[in-house]
Amino acid sequence: MNSKTRTLGYAVALTAAIGWSCMAPASAQPTGQLVIAQGTDAVTMDPGNTTQMTAMQPFNFVYEKLLNRDKEMKLVPELAESWKSVDDLTWEIKLRKGVKFHNGEDFNADSVKFTLDRLRVAGTTAVSGGFTTIDKVDIVDPTTVRIVTKKPDPLLPARLAQWGAQILPAGYFKEVGKEGVARKAVGTGPYRFVEWRKDDRLVFEANPNYWGEKPKFARVIFRPIPDEFARVSALMSGDVDLVVNIPVDFVDKVKTSGSTYLSQTYASATDVFLLGNDEALKKREVRLALNLAIDRKAMIDTLFRGFARPIAQGAAPTDFGYNPNIKDYPYDPERAKKLLAEAGYANGLDLLVQSSNGYILGDTLIVEAVVEMLKKVGVNAQPRVLEIARRAEMLGKKQVSGMLLANPGSTLFDADGIVWRLLRPDGLAGVYWPRGQEGTDLFKLMEEARYTIDENKRRDLYYKAAEILHDDPPWLYLWQEFFLYGVSCRVSFEARVDTMILPASVSVDSAKKGGGHCK
Amino acid sequence: MTRLTQRLFHFAIVILGVTTLVFIALRMTGDPALMLLPGDPTPEDIMLARQKLGVDQPWLTQYITFISSAFRGDFGVSFQHGVDATGLVFERLPATAALAGSALLLAAAFAIPLGILAAVYRGTVIDLIVMVLAVIGQGVPFFWLGLMLILIFGVELRWFPTGGYGGWQHLILPSLTLAGYIAASTARLARSSMLEVLGRDYMRTARAKGLALHVVVLKHGLRNAAIPLITFLGLQMGLLLGGTVVVEEIFGWPGVGRLLLQAISYRDYPVVQAATFILAMIFVLVNILVDLIYTVLDPRIRDQR
Numbered sequence: 001m002n003s004k005t006r007t008l009g010y011a012v013a014l015t016a017a018i019g020w021s022c023m024a025p026a027s028a029q030p031t032g033q034l035v036i037a038q039g040t041d042a043v044t045m046d047p048g049n050t051t052q053m054t055a056m057q058p059f060n061f062v063y064e065k066l067l068n069r070d071k072e073m074k075l076v077p078e079l080a081e082s083w084k085s086v087d088d089l090t091w092e093i094k095l096r097k098g099v100k101f102h103n104g105e106d107f108n109a110d111s112v113k114f115t116l117d118r119l120r121v122a123g124t125t126a127v128s129g130g131f132t133t134i135d136k137v138d139i140v141d142p143t144t145v146r147i148v149t150k151k152p153d154p155l156l157p158a159r160l161a162q163w164g165a166q167i168l169p170a171g172y173f174k175e176v177g178k179e180g181v182a183r184k185a186v187g188t189g190p191y192r193f194v195e196w197r198k199d200d201r202l203v204f205e206a207n208p209n210y211w212g213e214k215p216k217f218a219r220v221i222f223r224p225i226p227d228e229f230a231r232v233s234a235l236m237s238g239d240v241d242l243v244v245n246i247p248v249d250f251v252d253k254v255k256t257s258g259s260t261y262l263s264q265t266y267a268s269a270t271d272v273f274l275l276g277n278d279e280a281l282k283k284r285e286v287r288l289a290l291n292l293a294i295d296r297k298a299m300i301d302t303l304f305r306g307f308a309r310p311i312a313q314g315a316a317p318t319d320f321g322y323n324p325n326i327k328d329y330p331y332d333p334e335r336a337k338k339l340l341a342e343a344g345y346a347n348g349l350d351l352l353v354q355s356s357n358g359y360i361l362g363d364t365l366i367v368e369a370v371v372e373m374l375k376k377v378g379v380n381a382q383p384r385v386l387e388i389a390r391r392a393e394m395l396g397k398k399q400v401s402g403m404l405l406a407n408p409g410s411t412l413f414d415a416d417g418i419v420w421r422l423l424r425p426d427g428l429a430g431v432y433w434p435r436g437q438e439g440t441d442l443f444k445l446m447e448e449a450r451y452t453i454d455e456n457k458r459r460d461l462y463y464k465a466a467e468i469l470h471d472d473p474p475w476l477y478l479w480q481e482f483f484l485y486g487v488s489c490r491v492s493f494e495a496r497v498d499t500m501i502l503p504a505s506v507s508v509d510s511a512k513k514g515g516g517h518c519k
Numbered sequence: 520m521t522r523l524t525q526r527l528f529h530f531a532i533v534i535l536g537v538t539t540l541v542f543i544a545l546r547m548t549g550d551p552a553l554m555l556l557p558g559d560p561t562p563e564d565i566m567l568a569r570q571k572l573g574v575d576q577p578w579l580t581q582y583i584t585f586i587s588s589a590f591r592g593d594f595g596v597s598f599q600h601g602v603d604a605t606g607l608v609f610e611r612l613p614a615t616a617a618l619a620g621s622a623l624l625l626a627a628a629f630a631i632p633l634g635i636l637a638a639v640y641r642g643t644v645i646d647l648i649v650m651v652l653a654v655i656g657q658g659v660p661f662f663w664l665g666l667m668l669i670l671i672f673g674v675e676l677r678w679f680p681t682g683g684y685g686g687w688q689h690l691i692l693p694s695l696t697l698a699g700y701i702a703a704s705t706a707r708l709a710r711s712s713m714l715e716v717l718g719r720d721y722m723r724t725a726r727a728k729g730l731a732l733h734v735v736v737l738k739h740g741l742r743n744a745a746i747p748l749i750t751f752l753g754l755q756m757g758l759l760l761g762g763t764v765v766v767e768e769i770f771g772w773p774g775v776g777r778l779l780l781q782a783i784s785y786r787d788y789p790v791v792q793a794a795t796f797i798l799a800m801i802f803v804l805v806n807i808l809v810d811l812i813y814t815v816l817d818p819r820i821r822d823q824r
Contacts, residue, residue, distance in 0.1 A: 040781065043599045050599075051557040123567025126555050163557075182601035198600075198610065199773035200684040225682055225771040229666050234681040234771075237674045389549025389786050396553035396565055426561075 030206040033219035034491065034506060035240040037231050041199045041224035045185035046178065047166040048118060048125035053499070056163055057244075058222050060502050061204050062102075063166035063187035066093060066112065067157055071496055073318065073413050075157050079107060079167055079188065081143075083160075085453060088152040089135075093160075095143040099211045101169040102192040109139040114170035116147065127164025130411075134159075152451045154458060158412040190215040190503045199224055216507050235260055235486045242493055242506065245361075246484040248305045254486040261517035263485040264307065265495035269409030270316050270418070271308075271360060273370070273476035274429050276400035278351070282434060285343035290403075290476045291329045293336040293377040299369050300479055303362050308479040313466040314419035316480045318497045321415030321449070321462030326470050329477070336377040345378070352402025354384045356391045360407050361481065367405065370476075398431050403476060413498070415462045420446045423474055433474045442468045489518035526810065530803040537799040541792060542585060546578060551598050551786040572598055574788070585792065594793035599782070604789035608775055608797050614684055615774035618766065619759045621690055622697035627752065630702040634709025635744075638717060639736055649706060656703030661762065665696035665769040682771035693770040700762045701755045708751050712744040719743075745816055753809035757802055 042055035047063060066080040077083070081094040099107040119125055120134040133153040138146040149156055159165065172186045185193045190212065191204035202222040206215040223240060225231040232250045234240045236257055246254055246262065254262050275281040275290075296310040312329050315322040340349065353371050355363040367383045374381040384402075386394070394400055410417025423430040424446070430436045436443055442465055449461035487493045494505045552568035553560070560568070569575040573595075576584075588595065594604040637649035672692060673681035679691050716722060717740060725735045764776030775794055782790035 043781075044601045046601055049601045051555075122561075123564055123571065126568075127557065129557060129560060129564055179596070179602050197684070197773060198607070199777050200614075200771070223683060223771065226768045226777070227666075227771075230669055230682050230769050230771065233669045233674050237677055237681050239673075239681050239683070387548075388784055389554060392553040393550055396550065396556075396560065 030215045030218045032217055032508070033221060034217040034242065035221045035223060036242045036244075036501060037223045037225045037234055037240040038244050039224065039226055039228075039231070042202060042222070044182040045193070045196070046182045047164050047168070048127055049178075049182065051126055051163065054224070057501050058202055058204070059166055059185070059187075060189075060500055061191040061220055062185045062189045062193055063168075064189050065161055065165045065167060066095075067161040068502075069161055069413075069496075069498060071494070073497060075161055078161075080160070083157055086146070088453060089149050091147045091149070091156050092140075093145050093147065095145070096211065097143055099188050100209060101172065101186055101188050102207060103169060103172050103186045105169040105171050105186075107167065107169075107188050108142045109145045110142075110170050111167050112145050113137045113139055114173065115165075115167050118168075119164060125164065130159055130162055130164060152453055154451070154453045154455075155412055155414060155416060158414060162411045191220050194219075213504070215503060220503075232486060235488060238488065241488040241491050242501065243486040244483070244499075244501075246486045248303075248307065248484070250486075251305065251484065255517050258517075258519040259489050261487050261489065263487050263493050263495045265483050265497050265499065266309065266316070266318060267409070267481040267483045267499050268316065268318060268411065268413060268497060269407040269481045270311050271366070271405065271407050271478040271481060272311075273353070273403040273478070274400055274406050275432060275475050276352075276402050276404065277432050278401060280343070280345060280349050280351075281432065283343045284435075284472050285339040286345065286349070287473050287476075289336040289339035289343070289377065290374070290379075291473050292332045292339070293379070294329075294370060294373055294476065294478070295331040296328070296479060297331070299366065303365050303369065304482065307482040307484065309482075310479050311477050312470055312473075313477070314423070314469045314474070315415040315462070315466065316409070316418065318480070319410060319413050319415055319418055321419075321459060321466070323463045323466035325463075326466055333373075333377050340378060348378050348380050350380045351382070352384055353381045354386055354391075354402060355405035356386050356388045359388050359391070360405055363405055366478070370403075395428055398428060400432075407481060409481075411498070415465070416446070416450055419465070419469065420450065429474055435468065435472045436474065526807065530807070533803060534796070534799050538589065538792065538796050539582075541795045542582060543578075545786060545788055545791055546574075546581075549786040550574070551788060554785045555598060589792070589796065594796070595789035597782075597787055597790045599785050599787045599790070604787075604793040605797075607778060607790055608793045611773055611775045611778050612797070614772060615760070615763050615767070615776060617690060618693055618697060618763050618772060618774060619756070621694040622701070622759060622762075623752065623755070625694055625698035626702040626705050626755075629698070630705035631709045631748065634706040635713050635736065635741070637706070637710045638713035639732070641714065646710075649710070653703040653706045656699055656706075659699070661696055661700040662765050662769060664699050665693070665766060668692045668696060669769070682769070684771075684773050689770075693766050693772055696769070697759065697762050697766045701758060705748070705751065705755070709744070709748060712747045713740055716740045716743045742816065746813060749809055749812055749816070753805055756805045760798055760802070 038054045038057060040054045042058050043052060044050050044055065047059055064079050066078060067075050067083065068078040070076045079096050079099065081096050083091060083093045086092050095109060095112065101107060116131065116134060116137045119128055119131040122128050122132050133149045133151065133156065135148045135150045138148065140146055147156060166187065169186055173181055190207055190210045192207045194203040194205050196202045204220045206218050225234055228247045231243050232246065232253065235243045251262060254260050275287060280286050300306060300308045310328045313323060313326050340346065351374065353367050355367045357364050364385060371381040371383045394404065408418055408422055422428045423433060423436045425437050445461050445465045449458045452458045452461065483495065483499045485493060485495055492507050496505060551572055551574060552565050556564055556568055592605055596602065597604045597607055600607060633649045637646040640646055669681050669692065672678045679688050683689055722735060722739060725739050763774055764780055766772065767774040767777045775798065778790065779794040782794065
């Protein structure tokens with residue numbers, strides 16, 4: 001670095017510092033910068049080519065979808081003005097007028113049709129699986145589109161708010177091609193793309209022409225910091241303002257530093273052990289015994305310091321269709337032993353307990369604890385660690401033997417995505433589970449719910465399904481995951497259950513900061 | 520000249536071997552389509568994705584395509600990033616080169632003089648201190664050293680940023696960490712090779728004809744002790760390239776190591792193949808360079824050719 005650029009660097013730093021000190025709460029002009037650190041960098045700016053959480057976060061700042069979710073996960077309009085179901089197959093979406101992409105291109109029905117047409121054909125993008133229910137997209141006029149589904153799809157509005165549904169500018173896409181879109185994001189969001197040095201920093205600046213609430217920061221920077229300790233250190237030193245995935249061991253440090261605080265939420269994912277193709281696991285008694293042999297509370301308290309919460313049905317408490325009347329399984333090793341004996345395994349049962357290392361929070365520790373607990377009820381449990389590609393292969397080919405730690409979740413916040421996607425007869429976990437096969441009561445309930453547009457009726461169907469899923473557990477339920485953020489006292493932040501950081505969830509409004517942890 | 524062509528031929532075989540091994544190992548251990556698709560893809564999704572990535576072809580077909588385009592420097596489009604793989608590696612190369620280079624310089628600048636001092640003052644307190652430092656240095660895991668540097672100089676004193684890429688300030692902590700990784704062994708080797716040289720007849724002669732100690736050590740001693748040292752540092756380049764992976768992870772340094780590590784876990788074939796090819800080339804080139812330096816330092820080697 002020569003002296004000229006260094007001087008410039010100091011000048012910029014000084015300006016930023018002044019920006020901070022002058023910043024009044026709720027000021028009209030965006031000032032200062034917000035630096036967000038995640039474990040890894042986004043791999044692409046193309047919303048169609050990734051399913052990684054770390055790419056979704058920056059997308060939230062630069063792109064917008066037709067619908068989004070508010071803090072309670074209720075669907076709210078974003079680039080749509082309104083939406084309604086015209087008949088069982090057709091949804092009509094009214095679009096917001098006068099919105100422009102960052103390159104000056106108009107947002108209109110063409111952009112919507114282009115985006116959805118690209119997604120709806122199976123296999124064309126990494127996220128297409130979530131859009132294949134769409135048959136076609138008709139342009140009624142520049143601000144109205146009609147989306148026709150192949151079968152009635154009550155989840156269509158939720159699909160328009162899910163990962164990959166970011167609306168892209170058709171003209172820009174055609175001009176620069178897929179590789180161009182992968183390198184540089186052009187959306188309609190409150191921030192626009194400035195620069196991306198991969199694995200170092202992704203820089204956005206306030207979009208002065210934004211149609212909605214004015215952006216609060218002049219710049220938003222995403223920095224990948226893979227090492228947990230380094231990530232927390234960067235927060236402590238003031239290098240970054242918001243850090244995702246604080247390990248539980250660092251919680252006290254973040255809480256007591258005086259310049260940082262902790263923000264937490266339950267996450268949309270649940271941790272479960274999928275049960276594989278072993279003969280023994282086809283028996284209800286065995287599956288129930290496994291669920292009774294695990295002391296979830298003890299594990300949550302020791303491994304996660306109480307942050308997670310136990311589950312005992314397919315859906316998580318934050319999903320549509322979660323049945324609140326169902327009680328957690330008690331920790332009852334005696335009954336577990338009895339059930340195993342009834343199933344003919346009084347003299348023991350060999351079982352593999354598998355996970356990858358570092359893919360799910362605490363995975364190898366969970367396996368160790370579960371192995372010990374299972375041994376206490378007479379199961380000869382053997383731990384095994386899998387490399388993630390090997391794990392993906394096992395899941396992809398549906399060749400799981402023994403138990404495999406997984407974290408199913410639904411970005412649609414719906415029992416269909418979290419339960420039926422996996423448990424339908426050809427699903428990942430359904431292939432081994434007799435209760436979900438075609439013609440069973442669960443099959444009828446879930447298939448009916450999938451195509452029912454009426455919300456109350458759908459909820460009732462899921463409540464009944466949840467009872468079956470509790471009575472005859474398809475897998476070993478563990479808990480709903482949680483998400484911890486470390487936040488600098490310079491900003492206020494509200495965590496959401498979808499673990500998304502939205503432009504609206506970070507501000508400099510000092511009134512909401514810190515929950516007493518800031519000096 | 521024949522020796523040089525012979526060497527170049529060997530290196531070509533090394534490169535071909537490395538790339539072929541990587542090609543096979545990648546395909547034996549995982550399916551990129553499964554890594555790219557979300558949660559629970561249907562068999563149809565998987566098939567379509569494999570077609571799109573071109574990994575549905577027989578290995579031999581893939582290998583022929585791979586080798587013929589690799590000759591043109593084209594390793595294909597990254598599965599994950601959706602952009603040219605070779606470009607991705609070259610974007611990161613300056614960061615890794617800066618890190619490995621400055622670490623090598625730092626290690627040499629501190630470790631070699633200390634090693635020589637320890638040799639010249641063998642058996643004294645100086646020797647003891649240097650050797651104790653070297654033993655500690657070799658015993659400390661260098662990722663731990665990195666974390667401690669972050670804690671002390673980043674969080675407590677706030678002299679340097681805790682991580683990231685940019686000016687010289689960002690380079691200090693990571694290159695110190697990486698230098699610590701090889702400094703200890705370099706110092707020990709400098710000491711032992713200097714000790715060996717110090718015992719030689721020509722050194723005694725030089726002293727006997729009245730030359731000052733520092734002149735003898737630096738002019739006659741260092742020149743002779745340098746040959747094993749250069750070989751060692753050349754070989755350390757391989758270790759350094761491996762070490763950068765860890766240091767890059769800790770300090771959020773945007774280098775080739777991190778790119779490669781991520782590409783491996785997601786079975787991003789084009790990126791892994793491009794990166795291993797380029798790293799192998801660098802390793803080989805450094806070795807050629809070391810050979811050339813020998814001939815400059817030692818006329819006897821030059822005359823053999």
